[in-house]
Amino acid sequence: MRLIGLPFLALAVASCAPTVAQQNEPLPSLHQRLMTLDTHLDTPVWFSNPHWKFGDRHDWHTDLAQVDLGRMETGALDGGMFVIYTRQGPLTPQGFADAKAFAFKRLDEIHRTMAAYPSRIELVATADQAVRADKAGLRFAFISIENSYPLGEDLSLLQKFYDGGVRMAGPVHSKDNQFADSATGSNTWKGLSPLGRKWVAEMNRLGMVIDGSHSSDAAFDQLLELSKAPIILSHSGPKAMWDHNRNIDDDRIRRLAAKGGAVCMNSVFLTKMVYTDERNRLSDMADNIASLSAAEQAKLTADIRKLDATAPVQDTDFENFMRNLLYLLKVAGPDHVCIGADWDGGGGVRGFEDITALPKVTERLLAAGYSEADIAKIWSGNVLRILRAADAAKGG
Ligand SMILES: [Zn+2]
Secondary structure, eight states: OOOTTHHHHHHHHTTSOOOHHHHHSOOOOHHHHSOOEEEEEOGGGGTTOTTOOTTSOOOTTTOSOOOOHHHHHHTTOOEEEEEEEOOOOOSSHHHHHHHHHHHHHHHHHHHHHHHTOTTTEEEOOSHHHHHHHHHTTOEEEEEEEEOOGGGTTOTHHHHHHHHTTEEEEOSOOSSOOSSBOBTTSOOSSSSBOHHHHHHHHHHHHHTOEEBOTTBOHHHHHHHHHHOSSOOEEEEEOBTTTSOOTTSBOHHHHHHHHHTTOEEEEOSSSSSOBOOOHHHHHHHHHHHTGGGSOHHHHHHHHHHHHHHHHHSOSBOOBHHHHHHHHHHHHHHHOGGGEEEOOOBTTTOOBBTBOSGGGHHHHHHHHHHTTOOHHHHHIIIIIHHHHHHHHHHHTTTO
């Protein structure tokens, strides 16, 4: 639902005959009517940038962000999981302390940003709250954690993040940490560490959804085996389509589905990732973009977009994204697929540059023969079911 202002409009015209303009107004498309969500929005990386406003509508050509409220409206993206991402640092008391301070600051920034737009978006913590917000014509924001590194060795911090509204978390990011091996790590623990096993129990006790994206295959297997609630892969893809450690093989997709979980289709790791020296130089600058002046940010953006045209990180397109999504749907079935394209975290390919392209996904799913009910599950129903299942299993 994104028909903001419609109740008022309906009241205003209730007693009048429709005008020609109203008669000619196109009916909302299926995509506009559906409740849509993306399970991995890295957009909070922008929230501390003084030259960037979440409430504005930016353009991909002149801005590096891929999600904002304006484009959520255009692309009819109703909500999603806004991520507290913490870069992996040293597994030392100081490393843990720095990461903890960073993650709580990011949590606070998410709260402040959402609170600045009370008539447009609402922070939510349950499936029911998200549905209510959607029905009221508001967008909705869940909060999730990518990389549990900021917890250090203190699992009681999970409760603090839960109290701050966080409802989904993954144990690890791109390097092994105190909880688990990373899909791109060095197999330190052969899966989960002893503390990682306790992390699973605490996640279940609180009713938080476990996110296995970025976990190694062995860690994924152990998450799946130990968790009392279905788990999610918030931004992953099928390994059979592109053989990368961040993607997941068919057997694991089927086992995840058999336990009620879902894989949310990523738009990263669809093909070879090419990082030229120039790309690395500009990416390092982009990591600290908030410290640059407005003019410097505009210059950096122009340089990156120029490079995107000549040497994209992924030389592929929306057609390939759809092939991967349709393959995933064949293996997992429509009850176990969702969408998590890693916007603002490296996602996006030609023809699928930002969230304004999302209606195309719905059109293509319809064209591929999926029913409206299936597409509704893919866009939000499956994730809401998993949130409810995690909540129902809590307390044990
Ligand atoms: Zn990620």
